[in-house]
Each structure stands twice: as structure tokens, then as C-alpha cells.
Amino acid sequence: MLDSVKALNALASLNRWAGFEVIRSDSGESELRMVWRDTDMGQYAGFLHAGMIAAMLDTACGFAAVTLSGHVMASNFSMSCLAPAVGNEFVAHGHVVKAGRRQVFTTAELYAHRAGADPKLVAMGTTILVPTGEPLSVSPAPAGSAGR
Amino acid sequence: MLDSVKALNALASLNRWAGFEVIRSDSGESELRMVWRDTDMGQYAGFLHAGMIAAMLDTACGFAAVTLSGHVMASNFSMSCLAPAVGNEFVAHGHVVKAGRRQVFTTAELYAHRAGADPKLVAMGTTILVPTGEPLSVSPAPAGSAGR
Amino acid sequence: MLDSVKALNALASLNRWAGFEVIRSDSGESELRMVWRDTDMGQYAGFLHAGMIAAMLDTACGFAAVTLSGHVMASNFSMSCLAPAVGNEFVAHGHVVKAGRRQVFTTAELYAHRAGADPKLVAMGTTILVPTGEPLSVSPAPAGSAGR
Amino acid sequence: MLDSVKALNALASLNRWAGFEVIRSDSGESELRMVWRDTDMGQYAGFLHAGMIAAMLDTACGFAAVTLSGHVMASNFSMSCLAPAVGNEFVAHGHVVKAGRRQVFTTAELYAHRAGADPKLVAMGTTILVPTGEPLSVSPAPAGSAGR
Numbered sequence: 001m002l003d004s005v006k007a008l009n010a011l012a013s014l015n016r017w018a019g020f021e022v023i024r025s026d027s028g029e030s031e032l033r034m035v036w037r038d039t040d041m042g043q044y045a046g047f048l049h050a051g052m053i054a055a056m057l058d059t060a061c062g063f064a065a066v067t068l069s070g071h072v073m074a075s076n077f078s079m080s081c082l083a084p085a086v087g088n089e090f091v092a093h094g095h096v097v098k099a100g101r102r103q104v105f106t107t108a109e110l111y112a113h114r115a116g117a118d119p120k121l122v123a124m125g126t127t128i129l130v131p132t133g134e135p136l137s138v139s140p141a142p143a144g145s146a147g148r
Numbered sequence: 149m150l151d152s153v154k155a156l157n158a159l160a161s162l163n164r165w166a167g168f169e170v171i172r173s174d175s176g177e178s179e180l181r182m183v184w185r186d187t188d189m190g191q192y193a194g195f196l197h198a199g200m201i202a203a204m205l206d207t208a209c210g211f212a213a214v215t216l217s218g219h220v221m222a223s224n225f226s227m228s229c230l231a232p233a234v235g236n237e238f239v240a241h242g243h244v245v246k247a248g249r250r251q252v253f254t255t256a257e258l259y260a261h262r263a264g265a266d267p268k269l270v271a272m273g274t275t276i277l278v279p280t281g282e283p284l285s286v287s288p289a290p291a292g293s294a295g296r
Numbered sequence: 297m298l299d300s301v302k303a304l305n306a307l308a309s310l311n312r313w314a315g316f317e318v319i320r321s322d323s324g325e326s327e328l329r330m331v332w333r334d335t336d337m338g339q340y341a342g343f344l345h346a347g348m349i350a351a352m353l354d355t356a357c358g359f360a361a362v363t364l365s366g367h368v369m370a371s372n373f374s375m376s377c378l379a380p381a382v383g384n385e386f387v388a389h390g391h392v393v394k395a396g397r398r399q400v401f402t403t404a405e406l407y408a409h410r411a412g413a414d415p416k417l418v419a420m421g422t423t424i425l426v427p428t429g430e431p432l433s434v435s436p437a438p439a440g441s442a443g444r
Numbered sequence: 445m446l447d448s449v450k451a452l453n454a455l456a457s458l459n460r461w462a463g464f465e466v467i468r469s470d471s472g473e474s475e476l477r478m479v480w481r482d483t484d485m486g487q488y489a490g491f492l493h494a495g496m497i498a499a500m501l502d503t504a505c506g507f508a509a510v511t512l513s514g515h516v517m518a519s520n521f522s523m524s525c526l527a528p529a530v531g532n533e534f535v536a537h538g539h540v541v542k543a544g545r546r547q548v549f550t551t552a553e554l555y556a557h558r559a560g561a562d563p564k565l566v567a568m569g570t571t572i573l574v575p576t577g578e579p580l581s582v583s584p585a586p587a588g589s590a591g592r
Contacts, residue, residue: 039165246379274422
């Protein structure tokens with residue numbers, strides 16, 4: 001399953017650009033890691049851009065959902081930014097709350113990691129995903145696929 | 149005012165990377181344009197990534213808010229994805245609904261533009277922003293500032 | 297159509313208790329009125345309770361949706377409270393933004409009316425509704441139905 | 445603290461009408477119970493009305509927040525309805541995620557209880573609350589106050 005989700009991750013050009021790394025993805029749970037770059041991920045004050053916070057939360061929700069429901073499309077997304085997103089790397093944890101036939105309800109949290117400090121919760125989000133009906137391919141990703 | 153917001157836009161490294169262009173920003177309204185790139189902005193199926201949809205909606209909300217309330221930080225963001233975000237370029241329109249002293253309530257819509265077709269509403273969002281108390285600089289952007 | 301939605305309104309026991317009155321409901325739009333009662337609708341400071349604000353916004357969204365999509369169930373609801381909800385009566389306006397086959401996206405605004413003052417926007421909301429597949433009955437409501 | 449929150453609960457006329465009972469409220473957590481009445485709490489199909497789901501989630505969030513931040517006003521509220529809200533009684537659990545000076549971020553879950561069955565999660569929500577600056581009175585509620 002993890003290989004299938006890694007292959008799915010590699011299909012998304014933004015995920016490759018951002019360097020999203022799938023650490024875990026099974027049984028309705030996921031974990032996604034990204035290393036901070038100040039050259040192209042910041043908002044005006046130099047914190048992680050809200051769009052990247054959203055991208056990580058939404059993707060973690062999606063990678064939790066696909067383990068139970070196959071391919072999905074984001075329908076509704078909401079997040080609260082709890083603290084300035086400052087760190088060397090960021091880790092998002094996604095969870096399926098309910099995998100319905102027509103809608104999958106998920107939540108996620110984003111933690112900022114800094115050298116020598118405990119991970120800090122900087123944002124939390126909720127995503128509603130709609131299954132497309134297409135099953136997640138469980139065959140191994142093709143050799144040479146990007147981002148693996 | 150437009151020059152000040154363009155200068156603010158140029159401070160954000162993600163905005164420069166994405167090529168966000170501020171078309172309008174005054175009196176609680178804003179308009180933001182971005183040209184699509186399939187090399188680094190897509191989700192797995194090749195549509196605009198939900199994180200970029202969020203980035204555009206949230207930024208348009210912020211650039212509407214700064215015209216009335218000075219510098220702001222995103223606190224809560226929500227969006228609905230109404231249709232697959234497919235287009236050659238995308239334009240977000242932001243609006244202030246209420247500029248309170250402690251919270252600024254804003255909404256935005258994202259339109260996909262395709263050659264030979266009417267713009268299509270693909271997403272709508274709501275952002276709550278918190279004023280930092282720092283006024284928006286109204287001096288002209290420094291000569292040579294990036295992206296403008 | 298208005299009679300059908302009035303009949304639907306009369307089926308909901310909370311709507312009868314609250315005295316919801318359907319003023320308009322057609323073509324993806326609705327208007328819902330309620331007279332304020334301080335005896336059972338208030339929060340601790342005497343304003344309209346957030347639950348009643350939600351009830352009016354969500355119901356106005358639903359009554360806009362049924363005109364296009366038949367019976368629906370609320371799936372996701374969000375609202376922002378823009379000002380203390382104080383008034384003699386409240387009017388909610390609902391609008392369909394997109395009536396999809398699996399999800400209907402709607403928005404609503406709530407206005408407080410006070411004698412001698414302009415209506416004041418006190419809250420805005422967004423509801424995602426899921427069609428149940430059951431068409432809205434367009435026959436007249438049965439004689440003697442409650443709340444009419 | 446529990447007595448103070450019970451006194452606050454008794455000040456809200458909707459809470460008295462609905463029979464909200466504060467079971468727990470301390471250290472950023474709360475628990476709120478309500479007995480179902482089909483005569484005035486239902487939507488058209490006879491389930492608990494979305495407005496009452498919102499009222500319980502929002503109130504549980506508020507009663508978690510007041511334990512840390514004094515009096516608060518709801519600013520933004522969102523919820524997902526996960527399953528039809530059918531039960532003999534309903535219990536909402538509220539939690540503070542972050543108690544900031546200007547905004548308090550909270551979440552809540554609503555469980556439906558039915559005789560002979562396990563409690564069922566029917567809805568989850570998020571509320572952003574703004575402290576009014578007024579401390580929660582910690583004196584005992586007046587003798588004879590309603591709803592205790």
C-alpha cells in the first residue's frame with residue numbers, strides 16, 4: 001500500500017516540486033514530510049505560505065483516504081492556522097474519520113520541526129473527499145518513476 | 149495602493165515562484181492572476197493542485213484585506229472545489245465582507261480561463277485574517293524589486 | 297414550488313417551533329424569516345444563539361437547493377458570525393452556487409432587522425448538501441398540515 | 445468551575461429550552477448532554493436538526509474555552525454531519541486546541557446514544573472563539589437559578 005501511495009505522490013507535479021515524502025499510508029492514516037525552503041515556499045514574512053500549509057494538510061487527508069476508498073477528489077477543505085509555521089521541516093498526519101460511499105471525511109494536523117525543539121502543532125484541517133470510483137493501483141510503481 | 153500590494157506580493161517567495169500577478173487591489177477588493185504550469189503545479193490527475201487553489205484564494209483574500217486593515221495573518225481558511233481546476237491561467241477575486249478591529253472576514257472566487265471559452269468558476273473560499281497592527285507601507289516599491 | 301417548500305418546512309418540528317416562514321424559494325434561491333423570541337432563542341448575553349443562526353443559514357441553503365436538486369441532507373456547514381445577532385426579526389437568503397449530481401454547494405447570509413434601522417448583515421454561511429435522490433413533491437401540501 | 449459554567453449555561457434561554465446539561469467543564473474540556481424531543485428538535489425527516497447539532501457542538505466548544513479564557517463569542521463555526529443524528533440523547537465533547545489571546549481554537553464531537561447500542565459519532569465541528577476580556581465568574585450560581 002505504501003508503494004502505491006508513493007507512486008500516486010510521484011504523479012503530482014506539485015508534490016515532486018515540493019519534495020513531499022510519504023512516510024506512512026495505511027488503514028486510514030497517513031504521514032507526509034516536507035523539508036522547508038525559504039527560496040520558494042514562504043509568505044511575505046518568511047513563514048511557510050498558507051497555500052503550502054493547505055497543500056500538506058489536504059494531501060495528508062487524501063493519502064489517508066485512498067487507503068480505504070481508492071482515488072478521491074478534494075471537495076471541501078478548511079484549516080485553522082494556530083501558530084506561525086516556522087521550521088526546518090514539516091510533518092502532516094492525516095486520518096479518516098468516516099469513509100462513506102459518497103463522501104470521505106478526514107482530518108489532519110501539521111507539525112513544525114526545529115532542531116533541538118519539540119515538534120509544534122501549527123495548523124489543523126478537515127477535508128471532505130469524493131471517491132472517483134477508480135481503485136488505487138496496488139501494483140508496484142513503474143521503475144524509474146519520479147520522486148521515489 | 150496597488151504598488152504597495154505589488155511590493156508585498158514580491159516579498160513572498162512562493163508568490164514569486166508561482167508568478168502571482170496583482171491586477172487590482174483597492175477598497176477591500178483584489179484580483180490576482182497566475183499562469184498555469186503543468187511542470188510543478190498539478191495534482192495526480194494533472195489539474196491545479198488544491199494547495200495552489202488555496203494559495204490563490206487565500207492570497208486574494210489577504211490582498212483585499214490589506215487595503216483596509218494593514219498587515220494581516222491568515223487564521224482560518226475554507227474552500228469548496230466546485231469543478232476540476234483546468235485552464236491556461238487562473239484569476240482569483242477577493243472581497244472584504246467585514247473589516248473588524250480583531251478579525252477581517254473575506255471571501256474569494258477562483259476562475260479558470262481557457263482559450264476560446266468563458267471563464268469558469270472552479271472554487272470559492274473564505275478567509276479570516278487577523279491584523280498584526282503594522283500598517284501597509286504606502287511608499288513605492290523599491291526599484292528592482294522582484295516580479296514587478 | 298413555494299407551496300412544496302412550505303410543506304417541507306412544516307414537516308420539520310424545529311422549524312415549526314422556531315416559526316420559520318418561507319418567503320421565497322425558486323430557481324436556486326430562497327428567503328426565510330423568523331421572529332425573535334428572547335424566551336428561548338438566546339445565548340448567555342441575550343443575542344440570537346449560534347445554533348439558531350446556523351439553523352436559519354442551513355435551512356435557507358437547503359430550501360435553495362431543493363428547488364433544483366430534490367430532497368437533500370446537510371453534509372458540511374460553516375459560518376462566520378460578523379456582528380452580534382440582535383434584532384426583532386431575522387431574514388436568511390440562500391443561494392445555490394453549483395448543483396452537482398453528488399453535492400450541491402450553497403451559500404447564505406443572515407440579516408437582523410430592527411425597527412427604524414437598515415437590515416444588518418450578521419452572519420454568512422456555506423453548506424454542502426447531498427441529494428437523497430427523492431424528488432421534491434410538487435403536489436399541494438395536505439389540508440390541515442401543521443404550521444401553515 | 446463546573447458550577448460557574450452551569451450558571452453560564454442557565455443564562456442562555458435556548459440552552460434552558462433545549463435542556464442542555466453541563467456534565468463536565470474544566471481544563472479546556474467540556475461535556476454537554478441533551479435529551480431528544482421529536483416535538484421541536486427535528487428536521488423534515490425526523491432526525492436531529494442541523495441547527496441543534498450546531499448548537500450542541502458550538503456550546504461544547506464554548507464551555508471548553510471559558511475554562512481557560514473567560515467569556516468568549518463565537519466567530520467562526522464549521523461542522524461535518526457524518527451520519528443521521530438519531531438517538532434518545534446526544535452528548536457533545538468539546539476541547540481547546542489552542543487558547544490564544546485573541547482567538548481560541550476548539551473542536552467538538554457529537555455522539556448519539558440509543559438504548560442497547562454503543563454511542564455513535566454523528567458530527568464533528570470546529571469553533572473559533574474570541575475572548576471578550578470578561579472573566580468567568582467563579583462565585584457560586586445564585587440559589588434557584590434555572591436549569592440546575
